[in-house]
Amino acid sequence: MSGLLTLRGMPADRLGDLLDSGQRYVDMIRAGVRAPSRLEGRTVTIVFFEPSTRTRLSFEKAAHALGATVMVFAPEMSSTVKGESFKDTILTLTAMGSDVLVIRHVLADAADLAALWSGVPIINAGAGRREHPTQTLIDALTLRQHFGALQGLRMGIVGDVDNSRVARGHLAALPTLGIELTLIGPSTLLPVANPWVARTTHSLDEALGDLDVVYLLRVQRERGAAAGLSSEASYNRRYGMTEERLSMLKPTSVIMHAGPINRGIEIDDSVADGERSLILEQVANGVPMRMAVLEAALGERE
């Protein structure tokens, strides 16, 4: 088992097994049953080279819930500030007895390289703009819970697709599960080419009526003009998920967002907190889905 580097090329039955495993942990949590300590005596090392709240905390909680020992590496408190290379950091953390490294990095191939160098399973917790596999699994699980099946669902991914590792992860795996994807946004926010099985459009309003799922991406406000927006107000006018747009959707359609959300820009308050929103379900599925991923990476050696 080589951990989880990418969902690209993973067959549907394997994706289904991971989702089934995630669902079992969801059911245990809902029933108040303690999960078996399948990772007792194992060390999960969380290596985040980039700020994150929900992903890091949910991996920590998932590892604890399976009985693992957890080490957290934060570069701002480490030898990275003394110039230690990424490679040496990976070798050091491996030598300290890590059984799995959970890696978040701003560079696209960081997890791949760690796998090459380390020898222990690597879980990609978000790499560059390329992929965020566990978020994609969480969202697939959330949709399966809500709709029962994924085959034939139509999802529109709205906004800053080009800068989104979540969007690229979805593009890598959701079509395998039968979900049809449409990328929606201005040219400045869509990838320069479309090597995926996906449609693209610049008009959210024209796409809305066909969608079962509207997946909103965060506007990267910190990027300012470089983000390719003429203004935040204009973005909200053309791509914001407003009450008015909500009324254009099919009655069965839902709203998703990987967070953190910018209320009033890509999503209105009432929509984010409304009954069509699956945002909190996504968050709730984070820990059990990551338990399943940790177990798959480590549990088989028991």
Add this chain to the structure above:
Amino acid sequence: MIVIENALVLRATGVELAAVVIEGDRVTSVGSVASANGATVIDAGGAWVGPGLVDLHVHFREPGQTWKEDLGSGARSAAAGGFTAVVTMPNTDPPIDSGPRAVEAITRAGLVDSVDIAVAGALTKGRAGVEISDLDAMYEAGVRIFTDDGDSVPDGGLLRRIMSYLGDLPGALVAEHPEDCSMTMNGHMHEGAMSARHGLVGLPGVGEDVIVARDIAIARDTGARLHLQHLSTASSVDLVRQARATGVAVTAEVTPHHLALDDASLERLDPNLKMYPPLRAPADRAAVITGLRQGVIDAVATDHAPHTAAEKAVPFEQAPRGVIGLETAAALTCVALNGDQAVFFDRLSTAPARIAGLARHGMAVEPGAPANLVLFDPGQTWVPRAFASRSANSPFTGKELVGKVLMTIHDGRISYEGGQG
């Protein structure tokens, strides 16, 4: 005396199966050999003999970064690749951007005896693209090729003044690295389907095209000679083709890796596939191959850019750009040219020697010609595993190549002998 028998020799009149006799630093006879008493006799076994290869574009890292390469290791790498002359780029540390630095670099280059090294000088002080360097003092020292390679001169007005000035100096040449960095900064690979999939910031082809178009317009306006380095896009080949047709004095080069590879090979992000310009789309690769065959692109130049294994053992986006190329250039070029011997020696020797003004190189193998020669077997397969270069950052390590340099002769002396490896 050296005698090479049974060789396909590139003569002034065409290719001929013959023996070549070398005495001192000259070719003394081409044809049949009556007696070879006391000579070193080499049976070429039907391999090619032609003028030693000439590389318009190498980075030998001296001064300043000699852990990657120095003049000695660079010269050994050149000889192993069949080269008898190279042009070193001025982006050393410090850069070659003044008369005294040019004098020093040329003096040091003159101490290397296995390859002729022509030193290029920077167009602007510190290669900063702001202030004109002392072109005249470098010209007096012997510099003929001027370039800020690694960057283009971003300010069109400044480049126009530079080209006007150099247009007055006989034999002087402006070589530009065509890249509009306002479009390409932060980019790591060609902007296209592959960069989209990896989520990497790309270098769009248009960033090259706009500088090629601008520079051609300035060359037309000033009448100065312009050489465009490492063309990589279909549009830039078209622009050069059109400029030539209207009489602009522009020449161009392409690297062997742009002939051999495109961005489809970046399925895995290998730092040894990272260079600027980046590996482009398959259609761009086809266009540079066609341009080279037609002579729209005059020369193959390696952009030999050594970096150590440790420097490349980092994530792709952090890896330094550039690959070595001297020792694999002949094989890759021969394949791209479908094994045409005459075109091979034109693009790798005669044309670059003419562009650089190197009188002792690139000449047909005839009695009286300087004994700068290469013996190349176009059919031999081999696998590069180790390099004479101090660095090994080649995308072709471990890959089977067709076409091998068997021997290089520089100034009448054997500078490389490869055997049948």
